[in-house]
Amino acid sequence: MENKRINGNDLLALGYDENSALGVALQINKKRLGFTREQMLAYFSAVLANPEAYLEDAIFKTLAQELLKQDELEASYIALKEEGHYEIYGEEHIEEGAKQQMQVAMTLPVSVAGALMPDAHQGYGLPIGGVLATSNAVIPYGVGVDIGCRMALSIFDLPAAYLTEHSDALKKVIMQTTKFGAGQGFQKGDRASHAVLEQDTFAMNDLLRSLKDKAWAQLGTSGGGNHFVEFGVIAFEQTDADLGVQAGEYLALLTHSGSRGLGATLADHYTKLAKQLCKLPYKAQHLAYLDLGTAEGQEYWMAMNLAGDYASACHEVIHEKVRQQLGAERLAKVENHHNFAWKEMWNGQELIVHRKGATPAAKGVMGIIPGSMASPGFLVRGKGQMESINSASHGAGRLMSRTKAIKTLAAADLKAILNDQGITLMGAGMDEAPMAYKDIHTVMAAQQDLVDVLATFSPKIVRMADDGSRED
Template identity: 35%
Template structure:
């Protein structure tokens, strides 16, 4: 991002005195954590130990938002030699964030943001909804239309078994939010400048690609003795690895285009209130993806599952939950973490437990001052179900520098 930012917050850049720490029981101490093991659920620690013991694992780096995932923990960065585990990427391939700073100030916003929220929900399908055909914003924008055409031209070349029947659905879902922890927000930084932000991924097609390749990996001979079948890997110089990476990189491109289409639509809605609004360069950040990188002089395939790249000077986005705001950060290029940082606050309890623990009154109280849904359909996304964002940021002062603290004003959930 070349556009000047707001004045950076005063944040120490020296190494946090407590991190990184080792994980007892991991193979050859090849796990380094930016979280205390006693703060992580035992099942997640077992997942990390299992990953560390795989013969292809070069090293594992654990972010402060770590929590239990399928096969591999969310909030983990795994470097493998000549192999990749689909579960270490996650099923929402390419999931990530995009944000843009506007030249509008918070004082210019209407006191009641409910009309703006409704307009966003009408322009961008949320939850299980999708477009009836190709999204209008894609059809009307030359750049998006060209990107979409090139992407869908490659759909027939995807190699996951029987994936071709999903082309229509993939086409209609491009430019839609989805549900779960995905969101669209209008926020403001410390100077009162308004930002637009959203979080989404590769929708159902990314999930289908991931699950079909995970299933294929389980039956490969070299995976038969693994401690967890969900940790099955593909190895280099095999057709299976080639097929997976081919489909995975396609899904990562789909996720990028999906966010770009939604951000274009979001800017369009915002412009109804502020026709002369100008927008800075967008910040895009995957947090479920694969990248070939080199550490310790070794070429590895790095999977970031619930983690972002934090190369020196690279901008990133670390959101909290609905109502708690987000951070814009700049990477410090710490190779000890494989140049990575957390992707958010991270859940501290399951969705089921959240629904049993909190009430709608709790939801209203914890999202006070935020224009958002406050019904049972989003109770599992209540801020109290997530870790404390400020503590997560404080644990990684040697990984990122804080550039801006964003306060949530409006939040759209699926």
């Protein structure tokens, strides 16, 4: 035990803060330089207590300099407040890292309310599955890298049996109507047209002007990672008057994707800008925000909304191409985004509600909560719970990281599950295997107070990116 490696928790216990000095100390510790664990801990404690005394020390000089630098920076940081209360749904199934990230988010001076959905897991800034309401401020990383990422469901006037009778034709339809993966796009002769490309916001600044042609090329394409286009069977046990769909089973198309390269570039640009303008302590740096009363805040808000409109247009193009190839009528279409920020009234005040991997679930609002490639998804109607900030989960949520899934899951097991469920998979890697996700039924059970289930969607033909891209 004497030479057990010193880790970040050991240094935090000594009084180190979560900042770059912690990283410098860990780098020094890797060398060990003949010291025992106890001796290294003693030195780290002494340097922390009096860094000036070690400014000429050959080993600990860099750490002393970094500690003094952090002391200077501390005075310029925006002060955080005491941690506030936030609601957690399905807490027993949520990893500690996601809860810690939510706790940090609640210390922002602009934070008013928060909630953690039952599919939550650790991300950057806000956890995936995190909902945060702020006062007149928007957090680029609270929206996410894939701005406007969303679900879209089309229900066709075709029976469920159409899937088995025309399986090969439906595979071709998917392959012919979209492209998958980071950077993928259409050549000029094959590009779609849409009114979103005529929005004035594209002329707002040089960055957006430079992105317009790429946005046109990628219009109607799908991202990598967990993005998909799939045919399946949607089953209504009861007639839904609002949708105008009778009880029964129908062929349906379900898509999941976002704003592609446009959104990713905007997210990167405005996150860097927010970090420059909003100096937060190290542990909260990814939550840097833009005041909506500033030009920069308004600029991001307009760019974010453009990216959301563009993401919706991508789904619209895919769904219309599919409908035309099927020669079918669409009985109903439902769509919702889950990486966005909205101006909403909550508890009598207008707030900016960030949903990073969370489905809007205000009273009467419809949404789609998918499972995995081998588990059902659900068409839901929100109940409008104030405690959840009118939100619900956006899916099952990851049970293990992509790296762990690739290293530990077996392709043979995935094949067996898909065969057992009668599912055809085109593309995807082991990082998207259903075993890498939480049980969707457990997630749904944890949010019965948030949504009512209207119908169940069972995937049957699933297309995902097969190039390992991570645009999700």
